[in-house]
Amino acid sequence: MRNILVTYQASEKEKEFYRNFFKDQVISFLDDYAETDKKEKILLESEIIIAWNPTKELEQFNKSLFSNFHLIQLLSAGYDHLKFEMFPNKCLIAANQGAYATPMAEHTVAMILALAKKLRLYHNRLAEGKFEQMNSITRQIKGATLGIIGFGSIGKEVTRLMRSFDVKVMALNTSGKTNEDVDFTGTLNDLDHLLIHSDFVVISIPLTDETEGLIGKRELELMKNDAILINVARGPIVKEKDLYDHLKNHPDFSTGIDAWWIEPFKFGQFKINYPFFELPNLLGSPHNSAIVENIMIEGAGKAAENVKRFLNNEEIKGVVDITV
Structure with missing residues (x-):
């Protein structure tokens, strides 16, 4: 079993989706933890991160807590908002390619x-x-x-x-x-x-x-x-x-x-x-070209499928160059 952490504020509907999709893995949600020490502990234990903007979602934490990250799967199709230096070089980052x-x-x-x-x-x-x-x-x-x-x-x-x-x-x-x-x-x-x-x-x-x-x-x-x-x-x-x-x-x-x-x-x-x-x-328009009904669940589904490929040692989509 692998430890998967969702770092963005997912809706209850999205959380239910993730729990069902990853029922054979350990799935956690960062916003379920109020105390900083508990958040730090779950971050240190996590191997796979699902995030919208991990740069902002994790900027308050010491990057030493990210040492076990192996994959950061983005909900966003773009990745220009990331500060790659925050994350370990061994960590793959995947954009949500084609999701929207x-x-x-x-x-x-x-x-x-x-x-x-x-x-x-x-x-x-x-x-x-x-x-x-x-x-x-x-x-x-x-x-x-x-x-x-x-x-x-x-x-x-x-x-x-x-x-x-x-x-x-x-x-x-x-x-x-x-x-x-x-x-x-x-x-x-x-x-x-x-x-x-x-x-x-x-x-x-x-x-x-x-x-x-x-x-x-x-x-x-x-x-x-x-x-x-x-x-x-x-x-x-x-x-x-x-x-x-x-x-x-x-x-x-x-x-x-x-x-x-x-x-x-x-x-x-x-x-x-x-x-x-x-x-x-x-x-x-206010960068809402992707925003239609149920798109968050659809986007989560695309991201989860990519994580599943990673778990199955299959080629994942949308890998970006963390050294840029």
Whole structure:
């Protein structure tokens, strides 16, 4: 039997799920212990951690208590919020790869459609009493080119949904290869080519040293004047000032932002440094693209399945490089 510890504040429904799923293991929940000494004892005994943000959940404890950690399984699909130096080098860290792809893809497509059809703009004009039917021109989706930067689970699901509009698909991933039915596949070396030819560009790539600031002034200017940029990955992949300036100076260009530069999950607050919400060509959401009914249980299920693979000495998904 292995000692598994859930460090985030799981709901009673989630706790019941974990107890049933890991009935042959020792499963504990950090928030069930009030006294610090008991928390420290359970941490020292734990081999497998299930966490949302272990950096914050465990920052009050001495890292010597983490010496027996063999696996930290994240509930989140991203991992840029972690301080890897907190944890033993021998400890594997696994992101919850693909756990939220379906709702995030739906959210992405909704943003594309809302911006292409200018729903916010014409809703506001109607609210002002302006009924401008023949002058309220919108874009047709059929036959457009969709560019996806980061062709993982989310990008593939976006492609599946958008295929009903008969779009062409350009996809970038690390290998430049895919078994999916797309019209072009490349790596980040082909970024310019994708930006030049795409009508809609979706960012669904992890934030790393390589991708931070990937889209800046030069890249934005390569895009079509009426392109639509959707970011459901991480804010810093796009340079904030450059995006604001481009939106302000190119009124036919529009963007949907679900992932922001400064968010509560990582920084404890939401903050933007430029008045994005004064712009009519912006559509924003509070990084809730994954938040649908029962998603926490679904996410817990994906994470638990990965832990099960670890327990069975099988290859686990989403392993990240702890030395970064």
